[in-house]
Amino acid sequence: MQLLKDKILKEGKYLGRGILKVDSFMNHQIDPALMKEIGFEFARRFKNVKATRILTAETSGIAPALAAAMALELPLVFARKHKPVTMAENPYTERAESHTHGKTVDLIVSPEYLKAEDRIIILDDFLASARTIKALVKLVASSGATLVGIGAVIEKGFEGGRSALSELNIPIESLASIANFDGEKINFTDYMLKDTGDDSISPN
Amino acid sequence: MQLLKDKILKEGKYLGRGILKVDSFMNHQIDPALMKEIGFEFARRFKNVKATRILTAETSGIAPALAAAMALELPLVFARKHKPVTMAENPYTERAESHTHGKTVDLIVSPEYLKAEDRIIILDDFLASARTIKALVKLVASSGATLVGIGAVIEKGFEGGRSALSELNIPIESLASIANFDGEKINFTDYMLKDTGDDSISPN
Numbered sequence: 431m432q433l434l435k436d437k438i439l440k441e442g443k444y445l446g447r448g449i450l451k452v453d454s455f456m457n458h459q460i461d462p463a464l465m466k467e468i469g470f471e472f473a474r475r476f477k478n479v480k481a482t483r484i485l486t487a488e489t490s491g492i493a494p495a496l497a498a499a500m501a502l503e504l505p506l507v508f509a510r511k512h513k514p515v516t517m518a519e520n521p522y523t524e525r526a527e528s529h530t531h532g533k534t535v536d537l538i539v540s541p542e543y544l545k546a547e548d549r550i551i552i553l554d555d556f557l558a559s560a561r562t563i564k565a566l567v568k569l570v571a572s573s574g575a576t577l578v579g580i581g582a583v584i585e586k587g588f589e590g591g592r593s594a595l596s597e598l599n600i601p602i603e604s605l606a607s608i609a610n611f612d613g614e615k616i617n618f619t620d621y622m623l624k625d626t627g628d629d630s631i632s633p634n
Numbered sequence: 635m636q637l638l639k640d641k642i643l644k645e646g647k648y649l650g651r652g653i654l655k656v657d658s659f660m661n662h663q664i665d666p667a668l669m670k671e672i673g674f675e676f677a678r679r680f681k682n683v684k685a686t687r688i689l690t691a692e693t694s695g696i697a698p699a700l701a702a703a704m705a706l707e708l709p710l711v712f713a714r715k716h717k718p719v720t721m722a723e724n725p726y727t728e729r730a731e732s733h734t735h736g737k738t739v740d741l742i743v744s745p746e747y748l749k750a751e752d753r754i755i756i757l758d759d760f761l762a763s764a765r766t767i768k769a770l771v772k773l774v775a776s777s778g779a780t781l782v783g784i785g786a787v788i789e790k791g792f793e794g795g796r797s798a799l800s801e802l803n804i805p806i807e808s809l810a811s812i813a814n815f816d817g818e819k820i821n822f823t824d825y826m827l828k829d830t831g832d833d834s835i836s837p838n
Contacts, residue, residue, distance in 0.1 A: 460700060
């Protein structure tokens, strides 16, 4: 997605240790026009998977997933990190280690909003080591729902997340895929994704 | 906002102790069509305040604030509860006690995204005791920015938040205002708000 790549090149900052700062448009401040386009792009890539719900995780997944939910006209569920007082007993719970700060977080979803008959797209801000996404995959499995796609706004291609998810055999879409960092320079992946269906397109 | 009131009456559940569960469309699952309309309604109410940025807090404020940011075409900043590794040193920090679970949380904003020349609208999911919103107000004050409006999707009129904020002398808009709960029955406030400018309208 060229608009996103341009934004990353213009405003993204590589902080070392694989950490890309995109706080100016996604992780602290949100650019609503870009987020709308991100939503349309996810919708275009997942329009044929017959999804019934989108699942994401607190916090930074919410904005891009909501934009996609608006474009696809599907309800969005965000896994909570803490069980709120309003949540029913015995929710689905999975543990994930945060990639950037190393702490362990719980991801919690109420069975009210994740059903065996659902077809789920998991969306998140980053696909890096895929630890958060794998926890979301387990939540979907716990509910008996069918996982039909995984999407991330930005993929760090060098951190192994895509191959860690490959056995799921479902479309994995990222809107900008970073091959590596070269000093402060951000290099995008330019290969075509292998076939993921009729709408398979480049991650770029 | 009638669409919202209808949704609250249909899907909201009063759990006692002033706690309204709206997890089916705002706090755990998000109804994207309703959220779009919420965004348009905030935009209508705040179209004349000449805002430059919207400020909200993790987590449940993000969806309605993003919808409003899309409609108003303004950048959205969400205060973080934990300082991410990507955040610059010496951010603005305020402490707030959570209304529903009683724990204390920090709300943290980077000076990069809150400037003295900004005109800020604060948006959140609930206006109850206004403890979170007051912490956001202090963050705005720390930055030297001008606060030009406060909005909440749902106001609990019986918890004193509005009067706690009245000395700010700025428009406070809620899209559905609950007067009280009567057993399981939800009673909305039907009075007209006092004048808050040209677009002053009822909170309902």
